[in-house]
Amino acid sequence: MTIEVDVTHRLAAFQLEARFASEGRLTAFFGQSGSGKTSLINVIGGLIRPDQGRIAVDGTTLLDTASGVFVPAYRRRVGYVFQEGRLFPHLTVRQNLVFGRWFRPPRERKVQLDTVLDLLGIGHLLQRRPGALSGGEKQRVAIGRALLASPRLLLMDEPLAALDDERKAEILPFIERLRDEANIPIVYVSHSVAEVGRLANSVVVLRNGRVAAVGDPADVLSRTDLVPQDAAEEAGAVIEARISQHDVQFGLTMLQSKAGLLRAPYLDMPVGTLVRVRIRARDVMIANVAPVGLSALNVLPGKVIGLTKSGETVVEVQIDCNGVRLEARLTRKSVETLGLKPALPVYAILKSVALDKSTLGRSPLSANFRGADLGVQMQDEEIAPRVPRRDGTSP
Amino acid sequence: MDGLLNLSPEEWTAVRLSVRVATVAMLTSLPIGIAVAYVLARCKFPGKTFVDGIVLLPLILPPVVTGYLLLLTFGRRGLVGSFLAEHFGIVFSFRWTGAALACGVMGFPLMVRAIRLSIEAVDRRLEEAAGTLGANPLWVFIFITFPLIAPGIIAGMILCFAKAMGEFGATITFVSNIPGETQTLPSAIYTFTQVPGGEAGALRLTLVSIAISMGALVVSEVMARWVGRKMWTE
Numbered sequence: 001m002t003i004e005v006d007v008t009h010r011l012a013a014f015q016l017e018a019r020f021a022s023e024g025r026l027t028a029f030f031g032q033s034g035s036g037k038t039s040l041i042n043v044i045g046g047l048i049r050p051d052q053g054r055i056a057v058d059g060t061t062l063l064d065t066a067s068g069v070f071v072p073a074y075r076r077r078v079g080y081v082f083q084e085g086r087l088f089p090h091l092t093v094r095q096n097l098v099f100g101r102w103f104r105p106p107r108e109r110k111v112q113l114d115t116v117l118d119l120l121g122i123g124h125l126l127q128r129r130p131g132a133l134s135g136g137e138k139q140r141v142a143i144g145r146a147l148l149a150s151p152r153l154l155l156m157d158e159p160l161a162a163l164d165d166e167r168k169a170e171i172l173p174f175i176e177r178l179r180d181e182a183n184i185p186i187v188y189v190s191h192s193v194a195e196v197g198r199l200a201n202s203v204v205v206l207r208n209g210r211v212a213a214v215g216d217p218a219d220v221l222s223r224t225d226l227v228p229q230d231a232a233e234e235a236g237a238v239i240e241a242r243i244s245q246h247d248v249q250f251g252l253t254m255l256q257s258k259a260g261l262l263r264a265p266y267l268d269m270p271v272g273t274l275v276r277v278r279i280r281a282r283d284v285m286i287a288n289v290a291p292v293g294l295s296a297l298n299v300l301p302g303k304v305i306g307l308t309k310s311g312e313t314v315v316e317v318q319i320d321c322n323g324v325r326l327e328a329r330l331t332r333k334s335v336e337t338l339g340l341k342p343a344l345p346v347y348a349i350l351k352s353v354a355l356d357k358s359t360l361g362r363s364p365l366s367a368n369f370r371g372a373d374l375g376v377q378m379q380d381e382e383i384a385p386r387v388p389r390r391d392g393t394s395p
Numbered sequence: 396m397d398g399l400l401n402l403s404p405e406e407w408t409a410v411r412l413s414v415r416v417a418t419v420a421m422l423t424s425l426p427i428g429i430a431v432a433y434v435l436a437r438c439k440f441p442g443k444t445f446v447d448g449i450v451l452l453p454l455i456l457p458p459v460v461t462g463y464l465l466l467l468t469f470g471r472r473g474l475v476g477s478f479l480a481e482h483f484g485i486v487f488s489f490r491w492t493g494a495a496l497a498c499g500v501m502g503f504p505l506m507v508r509a510i511r512l513s514i515e516a517v518d519r520r521l522e523e524a525a526g527t528l529g530a531n532p533l534w535v536f537i538f539i540t541f542p543l544i545a546p547g548i549i550a551g552m553i554l555c556f557a558k559a560m561g562e563f564g565a566t567i568t569f570v571s572n573i574p575g576e577t578q579t580l581p582s583a584i585y586t587f588t589q590v591p592g593g594e595a596g597a598l599r600l601t602l603v604s605i606a607i608s609m610g611a612l613v614v615s616e617v618m619a620r621w622v623g624r625k626m627w628t629e
């Protein structure tokens with residue numbers, strides 16, 4: 001499933017000029033507010049008609065100004081989850097959910113109501129009206145409504161931005177399930193490092209209406225020059241790990257990663273699950289000798305591969321731990337005291353409590369393409385993934 | 396007291412005629428009113444201020460002037476009137492249909508205003524959302540816009556009906572005051588006040604007017620509440 005975008009559009013003083021191609025199951029548009037994320041997603045959804053450009057989703061052209069093609073929003077089959085939900089206030093939850101389904105010919109209704117209710121846990125809300133829902137429930141219904149229109153692509157515009165941290169934590173697992181099980185590619189707009197780090201397969205960084213970078217979350221989020229300035233605190237490494245064991249006595253979960261063993265607060269997932277861990281640069285300490293008498297539970301041996309000065313006080317240090325790149329944010333004083341320089345063997349130290357809920361989630365690599373869960377026929381040319389499964393079998 | 400409640404056959408005729416004229420005026424204005432309100436609320440085009448002014452004109456002109464303009468246009472020798480009479484056999488002058496036309500024209504600005512305000516209050520982002528779910532513009536109007544503006548439409552209908560029930564100046568100028576054909580309640584009351592001993596009849600019809608107006612108001616309240624409850628709460 002590929003998304004190709006190449007558009008230019010002028011909005012008053014703002015110039016949107018974006019060009020990229022993405023193959024990820026969840027592509028994040030990442031950038032500060034005002035960077036053009038929402039404009040770009042609106043162009044894909046057909047809500048903005050750009051001055052010039054071309055958009056194709058999996059080979060289907062939705063827009064091509066050169067040949068005069070402009071598929072209107074209602075014919076694009078592009079689901080859209082808006083930041084504010086936009087549920088229809090005069091309809092019940094059930095009527096909201098099946099609204100888009102109604103406009104699809106029966107043979108195109110690939111997504112079943114029961115599956116969506118189960119996936120999003122909203123079966124008990126069917127008879128209510130949107131006015132009687134909490135913020136988190138509204139967003140889940142909005143996601144379900146978009147899914148039930150059987151879209152070929154799902155756009156999500158900061159779907160969690162209007163929610164508090166607790167509600168965010170409530171919805172993130174649903175979006176992970178969607179990404180891994182629904183078999184519909186997602187474009188996810190966010191300015192949050194936590195959301196992008198946890199959800200994205202592929203990140204498009206936008207700045208001033210232009211694409212500043214495209215890449216893996218691990219590459220993008222470790223670069224402080226790409227992370228929005230107000231979120232620089234959240235920048236860091238993104239690594240994959242597998243749950244190897246639960247330590248019930250102390251309420252810990254052991255994560256086996258290539259960089260070494262990590263101990264995290266208890267995670268309610270089965271042993272063997274692939275998880276994604278975001279290690280913030282500001283949470284990493286460095287020692288030049290093996291530390292003793294230390295409370296931190298995670299000590300990863302590695303070596304310095306680079307130092308980047310960031311202002312007068314702070315230095316970003318890149319460490320290679322068995323092929324995995326970690327980031328540490330240290331003071332210039334510490335760097336000089338320890339005599340850090342490239343190739344120096346060091347130990348990266350991380351407190352277990354720094355690995356909290358916002359930094360840990362199911363890995364997109366754990367996806368097992370359970371497309372059948374949503375009633376999607378796997379042999380369907382249009383929908384079936386063309387990449388082999390991660391476990392080597394073909395879909 | 397007995398005399399007050401016992402309407403004469405002529406008086407009943409005036410009451411029935413008034414209700415018929417007001418109902419026809421309201422129902423025929425409704426589709427045009429919704430269309431005009433939609434265009435004024437949503438579209439930008441050159442001359443919009445002019446169109447807006449034309450729609451509002453009957454509200455600010457003296458009713459007699461409006462009636463006279465109708466006579467000039469829709470009268471038997473009027474430009475539109477002669478055309479309609481020749482090609483479609485539709486005659487307005489000195490007929491109850493003319494009374495309905497006059498009442499409709501007078502009530503139109505009130506109806507358009509109420510509906511237009513409700514259309515402007517609709518959150519267009521909801522319509523956008525319906526579009527992304529596959530609804531074409533017509534379905535969006537039917538399933539989203541129309542239910543959301545229903546309270547405004549009801550309010551506009553009631554305002555138009557009430558205005559039509561009370562219309563006097565334009566009606567009497569355009570279609571005169573013919574008992575059984577164009578003599579509506581206000582005209583009948585006016586006639587009673589012009590003859591000696593007509594006070595009792597005038598008072599009877601006045602009470603009937605009040606009853607009908609109050610009834611319309613109650614019906615509109617009930618409908619608006621019913622629609623409101625259905626739409627916004629569980």
